[in-house]
Amino acid sequence: MGKILVQYYSETGHTKEMAELVAQGASTIPGTEVRLKSVSESVPEDLFWCDGLAVGAPTHLGSIPWRLKQWWDEVVESAWGKIDGKFACAFTSEGGIGGGAELACMGLLTMLMNFGLLVFGATDYVAPRHTLHYGAALAGHPKTQPEKDICLRLGMRLAEWVALYVDGNEGCHPNRASYPR
Amino acid sequence: MGKILVQYYSETGHTKEMAELVAQGASTIPGTEVRLKSVSESVPEDLFWCDGLAVGAPTHLGSIPWRLKQWWDEVVESAWGKIDGKFACAFTSEGGIGGGAELACMGLLTMLMNFGLLVFGATDYVAPRHTLHYGAALAGHPKTQPEKDICLRLGMRLAEWVALYVDGNEGCHPNRASYPR
Amino acid sequence: MGKILVQYYSETGHTKEMAELVAQGASTIPGTEVRLKSVSESVPEDLFWCDGLAVGAPTHLGSIPWRLKQWWDEVVESAWGKIDGKFACAFTSEGGIGGGAELACMGLLTMLMNFGLLVFGATDYVAPRHTLHYGAALAGHPKTQPEKDICLRLGMRLAEWVALYVDGNEGCHPNRASYPR
Amino acid sequence: MGKILVQYYSETGHTKEMAELVAQGASTIPGTEVRLKSVSESVPEDLFWCDGLAVGAPTHLGSIPWRLKQWWDEVVESAWGKIDGKFACAFTSEGGIGGGAELACMGLLTMLMNFGLLVFGATDYVAPRHTLHYGAALAGHPKTQPEKDICLRLGMRLAEWVALYVDGNEGCHPNRASYPR
Numbered sequence: 001m002g003k004i005l006v007q008y009y010s011e012t013g014h015t016k017e018m019a020e021l022v023a024q025g026a027s028t029i030p031g032t033e034v035r036l037k038s039v040s041e042s043v044p045e046d047l048f049w050c051d052g053l054a055v056g057a058p059t060h061l062g063s064i065p066w067r068l069k070q071w072w073d074e075v076v077e078s079a080w081g082k083i084d085g086k087f088a089c090a091f092t093s094e095g096g097i098g099g100g101a102e103l104a105c106m107g108l109l110t111m112l113m114n115f116g117l118l119v120f121g122a123t124d125y126v127a128p129r130h131t132l133h134y135g136a137a138l139a140g141h142p143k144t145q146p147e148k149d150i151c152l153r154l155g156m157r158l159a160e161w162v163a164l165y166v167d168g169n170e171g172c173h174p175n176r177a178s179y180p181r
Numbered sequence: 182m183g184k185i186l187v188q189y190y191s192e193t194g195h196t197k198e199m200a201e202l203v204a205q206g207a208s209t210i211p212g213t214e215v216r217l218k219s220v221s222e223s224v225p226e227d228l229f230w231c232d233g234l235a236v237g238a239p240t241h242l243g244s245i246p247w248r249l250k251q252w253w254d255e256v257v258e259s260a261w262g263k264i265d266g267k268f269a270c271a272f273t274s275e276g277g278i279g280g281g282a283e284l285a286c287m288g289l290l291t292m293l294m295n296f297g298l299l300v301f302g303a304t305d306y307v308a309p310r311h312t313l314h315y316g317a318a319l320a321g322h323p324k325t326q327p328e329k330d331i332c333l334r335l336g337m338r339l340a341e342w343v344a345l346y347v348d349g350n351e352g353c354h355p356n357r358a359s360y361p362r
Numbered sequence: 363m364g365k366i367l368v369q370y371y372s373e374t375g376h377t378k379e380m381a382e383l384v385a386q387g388a389s390t391i392p393g394t395e396v397r398l399k400s401v402s403e404s405v406p407e408d409l410f411w412c413d414g415l416a417v418g419a420p421t422h423l424g425s426i427p428w429r430l431k432q433w434w435d436e437v438v439e440s441a442w443g444k445i446d447g448k449f450a451c452a453f454t455s456e457g458g459i460g461g462g463a464e465l466a467c468m469g470l471l472t473m474l475m476n477f478g479l480l481v482f483g484a485t486d487y488v489a490p491r492h493t494l495h496y497g498a499a500l501a502g503h504p505k506t507q508p509e510k511d512i513c514l515r516l517g518m519r520l521a522e523w524v525a526l527y528v529d530g531n532e533g534c535h536p537n538r539a540s541y542p543r
Numbered sequence: 544m545g546k547i548l549v550q551y552y553s554e555t556g557h558t559k560e561m562a563e564l565v566a567q568g569a570s571t572i573p574g575t576e577v578r579l580k581s582v583s584e585s586v587p588e589d590l591f592w593c594d595g596l597a598v599g600a601p602t603h604l605g606s607i608p609w610r611l612k613q614w615w616d617e618v619v620e621s622a623w624g625k626i627d628g629k630f631a632c633a634f635t636s637e638g639g640i641g642g643g644a645e646l647a648c649m650g651l652l653t654m655l656m657n658f659g660l661l662v663f664g665a666t667d668y669v670a671p672r673h674t675l676h677y678g679a680a681l682a683g684h685p686k687t688q689p690e691k692d693i694c695l696r697l698g699m700r701l702a703e704w705v706a707l708y709v710d711g712n713e714g715c716h717p718n719r720a721s722y723p724r
Contacts, residue, residue, distance in 0.1 A: 096309070097312070117663070130277050243656070354446075
C-alpha cells in the first residue's frame, strides 16, 4: 500500500479545495492510502508514515506563509535526516495570475529538498495551456475543469511514483499510462 | 529624456507582441525615448545608452532560451561593471498556465542583477486576478485586455522609475499616480 | 539625508553581526542616517521612514525563517501599496557552504519585490572569490576580512543608491567610485 | 545495474573536475555503470539509457551557460515526455562565494523538472560547514577535501537512489548507511 500525505494550510478555503482534489487524485491509483491533514492537525509521525507527500499553502509574498513555515522550521528537530528519499510535490493558490504561485511552489520544493526529498512537477498538459510543471499553481480556487484536473493530476502523479518505486508496480509509470497526457 | 530599451527574443511572435506593448506602455510617460530591439539587433551600446531596460523571451524549460542567454553571456566582456544601477524588469510568454513564466522572469532578473541593475516587478493589479509582481508573465500571447494591460503597465512602471529617479520628475511616482492600480 | 533601515532576525547572533556590519557600511556614505532594528523592534513606520532597506535573517530550510516572515506577512495590511520604489537588499547566514544562503537572499528579495521595491545585489568582488551578487550570503558569522567586507559593501551600496537617486548625489555612483571594486 | 549519466559543460576545467568526482562517487556504489560525457559528446540516447543523471556547468550570470542550455532546449523535441521519473541532480562552479552557484543549481534542477525528473540535493554535511542541499555548488574548482567530498557524495547519492528505487537494493538507503553523514 502506497502511503500519501497531503498537508495544507488554508485561510480562505482555496488551498483546502486544492488539497482535497490532490488527495482525490492520489486515491485514483489502486492500493494507495491517503491522509489529508491541515498543518495544525499534522504531526511529525505523519512524515515518517508516508511514502510521498504533497504540501500546499496560499502564496504569501511569493513564498511560504509563516504559519506553514513555522511547522516545518520546528519539525527539523525531530524529522531532519530521517525522511530522505521520500517523494514530494507542492501546490499553491495565488491572488492573481503572475502573483507568485510558481515561485511559492519552488519555495515549498526548496524547503522539502532540505529534508532530502525527491521533488517533482509533471510534464502533463491536462488541457490546452494548462500544466503543472512545478506543482499545482493556480489563481484563486480551482474553478474550471482544467484547474481541477491540475490538482487531480498532481496527486495522481505522486501516487504513481510511490506505486512504481516503493511498491514496484511497473504499470504505474506515467509514460506507459493509457490516459491522455 | 528618460531612455528605455525593450529587448526581446521571440520565435512564434508571442514575446514580440508583449515587447511592443511594453514599449508602448513606456511611451505613455512624457519625455520618454524608447528603443525596441530584438536580441539579434541589439548591441552593447544599447545597454550604455539606456537608463532602464525590459528584457523578454519565451519561457524555455522554466528559464532563459539559449539564444537570449548567449547574447548576455557574451556581452559580459564589454558591459559588466559599466551599467550598474540602471533600472530593469522582465517579461515572458509561457506555453501554458503553470509552465514556468514566473520562474523565467526571475531567471531573467537574476541575470540582470549580475550586472548590478535595480530590478523590480509591480504591485499593481491591472484587473481582478491579473498582476505582474515579478514582471509580465503570460501564457501564450496577450489576448485579453488585462493581459495587454499587464505588458503596458510594466513598460509604464519602468519609464516611471526612470522619470522619477533619473530625471527627477516627482509626479511620476506610481504611489502618487491618478490611474487605478 | 538618505535614510537606511537595516532590519534583521537573529538567533545565534550570526545574522545580528552581519546586520551591524551592513549598518556600518551604510554609515560610511556621508549624509546617511541609519536605523538598525531587530524584527521584534520593527514597526511599519520604519518602512515609511526609510529610503532604502536591508533585510536579513538566518537561512532556514533554504528560505525565510517563520518569525521574520510573520512580520512581513502581517505588515502587508498597513504597508502594501505605500512603499513602492524604495531600494532594498538582503543578507543571510547559512549553516554551511551550499546550505541555501543564496536561495534565502533571493527569497527575501522576492518578498520585497511584492512591495514594489527596487532590489539589487552588487557586482563587486571585495576580495578574490568573494562577492555579493544577490546580497550578503555567508556560512556562519563573518569571520574573515573578506566576509566582513561583503557585509560592509552591501550596506555601502544601499546607501550609495539612495544618495544617488533620492538625494541626487552624482558622485556616489559606484561605477565612478574611487575605492577598489 | 544502475545506469548513471554525468553530463557537464566546462570552460576552464573546474566543472570538468567536479564531473569526474561526481562520476567517481557514483562508481562507489556496487553495480553502478557510469557514463561521463561533456555536453558536446552527449546524445539524446544517453538520456534514454540512464536511470539517473547529474548535470553540471559553470555558473554564468546566476544561471545556465548558453552552450549547455542549447543542448537541452534542442533535446526537447526528441526526449520530452519520454524520460519522466528518472533521478536527477546538479553541480556547478561559480567565480566566487556568493556568486550564484546555488541559483545555478536550482536553475539546472528547474530545467530538469520540466522533463518530469525527480530532483534532489543531499542533507549530508561532508565536513563542518560543507553541505550540498541543492547539489554541489563550489567556488572555483574542488581544492580542499571537503569540496571534493561534496562532489563525491552527490554522485554517490544519485547512485544510491537508483540502486534503491530502480534495482531494489534496500541496503543502499542513505538513512541506513554506515558512513558518516
